[in-house]
Amino acid sequence: MEKCIYKGEVLYAYQVLQNFDFEQEIRSCHALTCCDCGARVFFKHGKQRTECFAHYKREECKYGEYCRKQSNIFKHTQHELYTPLQRIAENHGFVLEEDVIIIHDHYTAFVLRSDSIKYAIDIIDTAATSAALEKRNRLYEAAGYQYLQITVDKNAESEPFSERDMAYFPVKYALNKSLNHTAVVIDKERKNWSIYILDKMDMSGLPDCFYDITDWYDYDALAMPISLFDLDIDTNGFFTVPSHKAYGDFCSYRRIQKENWLKEETARRERQRKQAEEARREAETRRQEYKRRLGELEEKRRQEAEIRQAAYEAAKQQARQAAEQKRQQRVADERSEIAQIHRATGTYIGSKIKGEYERFTLEELTSSKPGNWLREYTKEDFEQKTAELKEYKASAVKTMFAKLCYINSSEKTILIQFLDEIQGSDPESVRVIKYLMIRAGVN
Structure with a gap:
């Protein structure tokens, strides 16, 4: 133990060694008591163990246990x-x-x-x-x-x-x-x-x-x-006084370091901000330049596409015109040939089979009465069929004959008025229609 009670006061073990005579007195003293449990203790000190007090017997003493630890x-x-x-x-x-x-x-x-x-x-x-x-x-x-x-x-x-x-x-x-x-x-x-x-x-x-x-x-x-x-x-x-001074200097140094760092950090961030702003401006300039070039390229492509489309449309129109001319020429040739055959034979022309046109006389085309399948005709229908008759088509004769076979009174009136109108300009067509009327039994 580090202390005991001696003559009513606390005595520490290290105090014993401060005086040789006092140490000898304490070593032989039998009035030392534990400051915790009150049991008698004695002073100990050797070459290996530090000075202390100890109980004469192993006592249940909390302070003694504390000192031993x-x-x-x-x-x-x-x-x-x-x-x-x-x-x-x-x-x-x-x-x-x-x-x-x-x-x-x-x-x-x-x-x-x-x-x-x-x-x-x-x-x-x-x-x-x-x-x-x-x-x-x-x-x-x-x-x-x-x-x-x-x-x-x-x-x-x-x-x-x-x-x-x-x-x-x-x-x-x-x-x-x-x-x-x-x-x-x-x-x-x-x-x-x-x-x-x-x-x-x-x-x-x-x-x-x-x-x-x-x-x-x-x-x-x-x-x-x-x-x-x-x-x-x-x-x-x-x-301690030196620690107070050193700590003040230490805090001042840290504050200065903090201020310097803040200045440097502020300057660095400002540089970064300016660099970022410059980078954004450059990026925007590049973006605008890219957008402009892209627009020029798209405009060029659009113009080229329009030119190609125009050329295509022109070529297509030329092809249509050539085809139309060819068709018209073919139709003209067919009509000329059909008209020549009609003048030579008086027949009406059907389909072309193996290079030769079918030829029908009016009697052949009106030899049998067709079925009732035609719709009601107007003046325009009679005009159209008359135009086809002028082209000497056997199909026009068949269609007109079929209509005349089943003509009603209103249609008959329209037809007679129409024939009166074209009597002077197209007597041939009037003659053929009247022939068909006779064959169909129209009075």
């Missing part, structure tokens, strides 16, 4: 801190106590207490978990204490704090949860003391899409070695 670095840290904390207590009017139970089943390494403020100071190592520290913090706050931490680290680097350099949760927790974002750390190997102070810089004013990991952003904590002789405390927690 403490590592040498924990004890060294507690011994080293006692003198500077005692000096702080004297300077600020605090009462200093060690190994005090404030929360259930937990000994707080140091307590600094005054009428206005109370500090609970824990010594923690990398075995501390986030859940345990959060719980302690809540319990200390509920008891009216402000929670400070002394962290035992295997290697307290002088480099700025970061996830890569200091991966131990107690340090990170202290930086983010302590009063002024400060952690005091002792190097386990070299027994050197350092202080870490986190700069909670205001990040408002940074661009929304801030992804650039710069030095002033990544390394946001000051880390520097300290002397326990300079250690002090205020309402914000532990500090």
